[in-house]
Amino acid sequence: MCDLGLVSGSSGNISVRLPSHDTRGLLAVTPSGKRYSELDESGVVVTDFNVEPVEGDLAPSSESLMHAAVYRSRPDVGAVIHTHSAFTSVAAVSGLDVPPIIDEMAVTLGGSIRVSKYAYPGTQALADSVCAALEGRKAAIIKNHGAVGVGRNLAEALDVCMLVERVSKIFIYAKLLGNVDELPKEVVDAESEVFRTRLDSEA
Ligand SMILES: [Zn+2]
Incomplete structure (x- = not known):
């Protein structure tokens, strides 16, 4: 993630869903304020969904509240990555959803990338x-702030985060050129249907 420019220092965070224990949902998450370059598996923290x-x-x-909230609301998700990549952060500041381009x-x-409503970092309001x-x-x-990408596993969540950064860059450059042509609606509808069918089968 550092080499790809998705995060730097200790910014951003990563988690995976663990098998639940005594009906308690569990996640393994990166620690607070520890540089990735100094992090090994002994630094990973396990918490419940509270x-x-x-x-x-x-x-x-x-x-961590955000990671737990995603696992609670999305049974299809097995891994969550939160990034601070540059072009996605430009989109985050502009407040513009990245349309399907x-x-x-x-x-x-699944289609456009939506911008969340602003909330203070680390809060339940941000998680919601x-x-x-x-x-x-x-x-x-x-x-x-940045972005969040999810997947069935860490590899998929990382691929998602890289794609988010790439399309954010394309969107911003096209905006600077003065024109953004979105994909034809019937194409987005057909492709989104493929996505939804897959998502339902993962849940
Ligand atoms: Zn952050």
Whole structure:
């Protein structure tokens, strides 16, 4: 993620859903404020969906409430990655949803990438606004902040985050050229149908 420019230092965070224990949902998440270059598996923290610590010595990521909220609301999701990549952050500041402009977007992400309503970092309000923007999608832009990408596993969530950054860049450059042609509506409808069928089978 650092090499790809999706995060730097200790920014952003990553989690995976763990098998639930005694009906308690669990996640493994990166710790708060630890540089990725200094992080190994001993730094990973396990919490339940109320972010109560279960295992690990460090404090869980400050955005753990958001990760837990995504797992609660989306049974199809097995991994969540939160990034601070540059072009996606430009979209986050502009407040403009990235419309379906590249064929992969509908099939891979579910259509447009929505910008969430602004909320203070680390709060339940941010978790709620991100879940709303993420409904029926694999990615959302977090207003004035960054992005979140989800997948069945970490590899898919990482692919999603890379695609989000790429299409955000394409959208911004096309905007600067003065014209953004979206995909034809019938194409988006057909491709979104493929996406929804797959999503239902993953849930
Ligand atoms: Zn962040």
